[in-house]
Amino acid sequence: MSEEIKQPSAENPEHLGDLKLEKPKTWAAGIPAVVAAMDHIFKEAGTVRGMHALLRMNQKGGFDCSSCAWPDPDDDRSPIAEYCENGAKALAEEATTKKLTAEFFAQNSVAGLSALTDMEIGKKGRIAQPVYLPKGGTHYQPISWDEAFKKVGQALNNLASPNEAAFYTSGRTGNEASFIYQLFTKEYGTNNLPDCSNMCHESTSVALAETIGIGKGTVTLHDFYDTDVIIIIGQNPGTNHPRMLTALRKAKENGSKIIAINPLFEAGLLGFKDPQTVKGVIGITQQVADLYLQVKINGDMALIKALELLLLEADEEAPGTVLDHTFIKEKTTGYDALRAHLLKYSLNDLAVAAGVPAEQIREAANMIKHKSKIIICWAMGVTQHQNGVATVKEISNLVLMKGSIGKAGAGLCPVRGHSNVQGNRTMMIYDKPYEKQLNKIKEVYGFEPPREHGYDVVDSIKAMHQGKLKVFVAMGGNFLSATPDTTYTAEAMRKLKLSVHISTKLNRGHLVHGEESIILPCLARSDKDILNGKEQFVSCENSMGVIQQSKGVLEPISPDLLSEVAIVCRMAKATLGSRSVIGWDKFAADYDNIRADIEKVIPGFNSYNERVRLPGGFYIPNAPREGKFELQDGSTLAKFNVAELPVHTLANDEYMMTSIRSHDQFNTTIYGLHDRYRGVDNERRVIFMNEKDIQKAGLKSGDKVDLFNHTDGIERVARLFVVVPYNIPERCTATYYPETNVLVPISSVAEKSNTPTSKMVIIKISKVAG
Known part of the structure; x- marks a missing residue:
């Protein structure tokens, strides 16, 4: 088995980069944004491939950016650049011509890859074929698609209960794959559907x-x-x-x-x-x-x-x-x-x-x-x-x-942070489904879906740690780096019998695994998806409730990739076999068939196949937008809420820490080491502090420090950070995510939503000797 690493998401470096600081910017975008975008695209995808994709991204009839969920204009769109710098960087990551073949995995052990930073892992390229890590293995090795699905099906069917499996979803997944994914889990028998929304806008x-x-x-x-x-x-x-x-x-x-x-x-x-x-x-x-x-x-x-x-x-x-x-x-x-x-x-x-x-x-x-x-x-x-x-x-x-x-x-x-995270929830990716939704599933398909609420992200991690979850399937995302308390989460994931990742690129979540691990490489948003000579498309929902089609334009970097839809259908067939009442072959043959079923199950999707083909798509119903309120308890009145102020008491040596993204990243994907707007270059392990706090603590700019959290009597540590003076309120600090996720206690969550409290962690700061 690969050697364990202490803090999988923090990398525990012994040395830091040559940090360069500049005066923070007072404006965004401009020509530097254009230059940065083009630089990433041309380096990863080449001029012809890169520009071909850029000119179709976020265009009517093109494909939806896999980055944020900001809506496209309903009417006129820029014919040249209907995207931003970070959208171009996201495209560069998936349109890259670099690919990971059997030779790559033979030459690189899991332990060796684990020693790399998250950025270095992500920059290796697209995964070109299914790979499998056997129990006790040190290297991922090639596996056929048939054999991979067989292993997944056997593992799921060998569980004592369907509730011993969980099925995670990232915001990149299109509506069609999301719908059949939750349909599969419900027919299988569980509502364990943690998703990235649990960690952000829940x-x-x-x-x-x-x-x-x-x-x-x-x-x-x-x-x-x-x-x-x-x-x-x-x-x-x-x-x-x-x-x-x-x-x-x-x-x-x-x-x-x-x-x-x-x-x-x-x-x-x-x-x-x-x-x-x-x-x-x-x-x-x-x-x-x-x-x-x-x-x-x-x-x-x-x-x-x-x-x-x-x-x-x-x-x-x-x-x-x-x-x-x-x-x-x-x-x-x-x-x-x-x-x-x-x-x-x-x-x-x-x-x-x-x-x-x-x-x-x-x-x-x-x-x-x-x-x-x-x-x-x-x-x-x-x-x-x-x-x-x-x-x-x-x-x-x-x-x-x-x-x-x-x-x-x-x-x-x-403002949603991932391109279809809102659509995932509309498609019923939810660990707490409503009775109306479950009743509709039963009416349309004839099977009795589970009524018991399932695990969200935090509950899934705890269940893994307790041995209650044995199989974990992740539809996209970098689960380990995205989650809180990463040492605890890593320990939990290593207790799994099988981890399965449906992914485009390698990430740290593939390297901290169960007894066995399988990576199923899928098509990216920008890739062409052709079935029986017909170009398929998926659909997404943006932050403002517009459903629009997304059709890839690039030739896939490998012939051995499957779409997310195909992977879900084959996984469902391998698991459920003849006991399934759902037409998985029909879904896999033409995505119009999935949309026809969505229309039957989810309100607001009437004439789905026709309306999604309209330029710009269509809006789904939104009662409050019309001045109407329809609450779950039957009320038709919006509710004012009374809440007491939060109280935070800090000891003299404690600070509040919030996690932030650098300008050179999107979620857990690190594009580079240049936070241009904040003036930080060539290093991510920095802590922004108020100058008065720096002086009171006996520190100075450039000092190296360790960061600690002691919630629940457990010492959590993020090693080797550089102090950077910044305009931030006293007793407040900021660090980049995911490097300090290790400090976010698994027990510290938002009331009612169970969202990790990544924006408010109590920490102590200790200067590194020498």
């Missing part, structure tokens, strides 16, 4: 479902062009959703004001040089945020409450001029309780809790006081906290108070 899904009746946003892209105020909380669009900057530019040109709320000053929230405009090309920067509120880590709820309090007080001084009382009376419930709750606070106390001066909060309140067309956007900076669900509900409170929902230019906008 707090949003839970909060909005309980508040407005749907776990999704309520705005369209056009709403951004017709709004008065946009509030961006805990989100960094310049790095994580760069195409959003174009929408913000258009909003500004139409007169909108933008309020940014974030512990760090991020380049993409300060200024934007749009490379698709003459001004951007010649270097003219357009201001993004009109007001920047630098909250301390997890100060968001206090800040929102402060805004609500100021609006409430202003309305009571001039009744009916600030809050929408007609909307509150006719469309909501719980307002009186919220009002009484808010009046317990003082502005000064809330300002201290938020870490934002009271006069700045007043300025923000004045910007929205007499406006009703307000959009609030948020991402992981809000959701990955113990009070993540409550904070999202607080955001909803503010919108409901203003009646800023169900009308043009107004609403709630959770």
